Amino acid sequence: MTRVEEPVRTDLAAENADELRHYYYQMLLLRRFEERTSEMYVKAKIGGYCHLNLGEEATIVGLMAALKPEDYIFTNYREHGYILARGVAPGPVMAELFGRETGVSGGRGGSMHLFDAKANFMGGYAIVGGQVPLAVGAAYALRYQGRPGVVVAQMGDGTTNIGAFYESLNLAKLWKCPVLFFIVNNGFGMGTSVAMGSSETELWRKGASFRIHGEQVDGTDVLAVRDAVRRLRTRAEAEGEPALLDLVSFRFRGHSVIDADRYRDPEQVRKGRETNDPVRNFAALLHDHGIADDEWLKSTAIRVDREVQEAIDFANASPDPKGEDLFTYMYATPVPNTPGPEEAARAVQINRGEL
Amino acid sequence: MPIITYRQALNDTLGEELARDPNVLLMGEEIGVFQGSYRITEGLLQEFGPKRVVDTPIAEEGFVGVAIGAAMLGLRPVVEIMTINFVLVAIDQVVNHASKIHYMFGGQVRVPLVIRTPSGGTGQLGATHSQSFENWFAYCPGLKVVAPATPYDAKGLMRAAIRDNDPVIFIESLALYDTKGEVPEDDDFVVPIGLAEVKRKGSDVTVVSYSRMTAVALQVAQRMESEGISVEVVDLRSLRPLDRPTIMASVKKTNRAVVIAEDWYSYGVTAEIAASIQEEAFDYLDAPVQRVAGIEVPLPYAKDLSAASKPSANSLIYAIRQVLKGSRGR
Ligand SMILES: Cc1ncc(C[n+]2csc(CCOP(=O)(O)OP(=O)(O)O)c2C)c(N)n1
Numbered sequence: 001m002t003r004v005e006e007p008v009r010t011d012l013a014a015e016n017a018d019e020l021r022h023y024y025y026q027m028l029l030l031r032r033f034e035e036r037t038s039e040m041y042v043k044a045k046i047g048g049y050c051h052l053n054l055g056e057e058a059t060i061v062g063l064m065a066a067l068k069p070e071d072y073i074f075t076n077y078r079e080h081g082y083i084l085a086r087g088v089a090p091g092p093v094m095a096e097l098f099g100r101e102t103g104v105s106g107g108r109g110g111s112m113h114l115f116d117a118k119a120n121f122m123g124g125y126a127i128v129g130g131q132v133p134l135a136v137g138a139a140y141a142l143r144y145q146g147r148p149g150v151v152v153a154q155m156g157d158g159t160t161n162i163g164a165f166y167e168s169l170n171l172a173k174l175w176k177c178p179v180l181f182f183i184v185n186n187g188f189g190m191g192t193s194v195a196m197g198s199s200e201t202e203l204w205r206k207g208a209s210f211r212i213h214g215e216q217v218d219g220t221d222v223l224a225v226r227d228a229v230r231r232l233r234t235r236a237e238a239e240g241e242p243a244l245l246d247l248v249s250f251r252f253r254g255h256s257v258i259d260a261d262r263y264r265d266p267e268q269v270r271k272g273r274e275t276n277d278p279v280r281n282f283a284a285l286l287h288d289h290g291i292a293d294d295e296w297l298k299s300t301a302i303r304v305d306r307e308v309q310e311a312i313d314f315a316n317a318s319p320d321p322k323g324e325d326l327f328t329y330m331y332a333t334p335v336p337n338t339p340g341p342e343e344a345a346r347a348v349q350i351n352r353g354e355l
Numbered sequence: 356m357p358i359i360t361y362r363q364a365l366n367d368t369l370g371e372e373l374a375r376d377p378n379v380l381l382m383g384e385e386i387g388v389f390q391g392s393y394r395i396t397e398g399l400l401q402e403f404g405p406k407r408v409v410d411t412p413i414a415e416e417g418f419v420g421v422a423i424g425a426a427m428l429g430l431r432p433v434v435e436i437m438t439i440n441f442v443l444v445a446i447d448q449v450v451n452h453a454s455k456i457h458y459m460f461g462g463q464v465r466v467p468l469v470i471r472t473p474s475g476g477t478g479q480l481g482a483t484h485s486q487s488f489e490n491w492f493a494y495c496p497g498l499k500v501v502a503p504a505t506p507y508d509a510k511g512l513m514r515a516a517i518r519d520n521d522p523v524i525f526i527e528s529l530a531l532y533d534t535k536g537e538v539p540e541d542d543d544f545v546v547p548i549g550l551a552e553v554k555r556k557g558s559d560v561t562v563v564s565y566s567r568m569t570a571v572a573l574q575v576a577q578r579m580e581s582e583g584i585s586v587e588v589v590d591l592r593s594l595r596p597l598d599r600p601t602i603m604a605s606v607k608k609t610n611r612a613v614v615i616a617e618d619w620y621s622y623g624v625t626a627e628i629a630a631s632i633q634e635e636a637f638d639y640l641d642a643p644v645q646r647v648a649g650i651e652v653p654l655p656y657a658k659d660l661s662a663a664s665k666p667s668a669n670s671l672i673y674a675i676r677q678v679l680k681g682s683r684g685r
């Protein structure tokens with residue numbers, strides 16, 4: 001029932017070169033977006049908690065390459081890359097991090113709570129494990145309504161220790177929900193290594209007692225991730241058979257932009273980044289196979305830099321949400337005798353000492 | 356008395372209690388190797404080892420329940436929940452189990468447990484990371500809930516909480532961790548659970564507050580003094596049991612009251628205090644009690660909306676002026 005797939009070396013010659021170059025472009029976009037995000041945080045353009053996808057680019061791009069438009073995605077709070085790779089423009093994503101009205105969640109959510117209904121990107125969630133049952137619920141709805149598609153429940157390795165994860169596994173299998181449990185195993189949840197937190201350190205086995213098939217995949221290999229997701233996605237959709245993927249990668253930095261990462265040996269982190277850099281490794285692979293030459297790589301870097309800069313400019317130029325809109329999204333079905341724009345404007349004025 | 360930070364006061368007290376009683380142990384996410392998400396437990400793993408300072412997986416319902424069970428056999432666990440938002444995952448264990456066990460089993464077994472956690476939030480922490488739920492626990496008979504505002508009280512109440520034989524929810528605040536104040540060195544110093552304190556004497560109006568809002572109230576009192584307005588600040592320190600006599604004594608003296616807390620307005624701590632004042636000191640009031648509390652929205656991330664949704668010095672000043680004018684309502 002549960003097994004580790006032998007890593008299949010993808011035959012690059014059989015691949016579409018444009019697609020491969022597109023994966024590289026996306027991975028580089030994620031890389032630069034996160035590096036600049038970190039910079040914007042230091043400049044206090046971004047507040048709150050902020051977690052980066054550095055080192056996880058191949059996992060994310062590989063996943064999105066395998067998904068179809070009708071699929072849905074639920075993630076944790078480390079999700080900037082997911083929404084970008086799903087095709088949402090960088091401008092509104094950066095604007096959300098800046099807390100602007102033009103942001104993907106209207107400036108209400110912030111870094112940890114990105115959302116895009118048009119892309120079926122169903123949100124970043126910041127209570128560990130919270131997104132997992134929601135994803136099963138979405139899969140339940142697909143099945144109930146007889147619609148095509150699958151749902152991805154993305155989470156970190158640390159999240160596989162919380163109760164909601166196990167309840168979700170059971171329900172997904174019991175009710176034949178087309179959901180993929182997508183575990184981004186970057187080795188750490190904050191300062192807790194997998195071995196410190198999990199009695200079963202082979203995370204791909206964690207579905208076994210629920211009779212859920214699991215696989216470990218090299219999360220730094222974009223094609224391996226894509227192929228595994230494609231295969232399991234097809235089965236989930238056709239048979240309502242959930243699956244669990246354990247995608248191994250390396251976290252480049254601390255848990256969040258403000259974590260100094262003191263609990264990891266700097267030398268090992270340096271080495272880890274060197275050997276597990278999915279972006280650089282993929283560039284080398286494409287170069288070696290004559291799919292991307294120096295000039296293309298250079299022009300792609302320039303293009304990505306420009307696009308991320310444009311995203312920052314867009315965010316900077318965007319307006320803040322208006323004070324009077326404080327209650328705007330309060331209820332989907334409005335209720336009489338509840339506060340509205342006037343009360344909102346007053347709250348803002350009182351807070352500023354203007355009343 | 357030495358002047359130290361609120362963080363240091365907690366760190367010292369945890370260390371001293373670990374040294375004093377071998378049944379005391381710390382448990383929580385990132386408290387050891389990581390040195391504590393907010394560095395409250397810094398150095399304690401090194402000093403006391405992994406038997407006494409236990410790093411847990413992300414499994415709040417599990418390890419809070421484990422702590423309750425361990426307390427039933429005589430251990431005295433001090434559990435850190437990284438922020439109060441995550442305690443919701445464990446609330447069944449706290450409310451349905453910890454709070455009931457002593458009473459429901461006829462006093463045969465005790466649950467000497469402390470759950471310490473920062474509540475509320477400043478800055479742009481967003482909807483899920485900035486909430487105040489101390490009123491949820493204060494609502495529940497069988498629990499004790501304390502919320503110190505100063506390093507002095509942090510130390511005294513932490514000592515009292517660890518030595519107490521009931522489950523104590525110990526509310527901290529990110530914004531207070533770096534604040535400084537005098538703390539006694541005396542080994543037997545405790546602040547009793549269930550006693551409020553007048554933190555500043557005044558004659559025109561009573562402000563009732565706790566935790567970070569007491570710090571805000573004290574600043575406001577200072578500022579208003581220059582305008583000739585004399586503000587008395589009653590710091591609750593304990594939310595359950597609630598020290599109503601100290602609140603009433605102050606209100607009966609000043610005849611006006613403003614209650615401020617960070618939780619949402621409806622069904623929150625301010626509602627309880629205002630109702631109690633109305634019941635016990637109605638005849639002494641010269642104006643309706645004013646309440647300052649969180650605006651009732653999931654906290655928006657955007658900077659200005661976020662700031663406008665949380666009570667502040669400005670909103671407290673506004674309420675004080677209203678109560679002095681004798682105005683009604685918000
Ligand atoms: C219920 C709950 N407990 C604790 C936290 C604090 N917290 C935020 S992220 C995190 C670590 C999660 O690690 P992992 O699942 O491996 O994801 P990663 O951050 O590596 O992407 C913790 C403990 C939380 N947000 N929610």
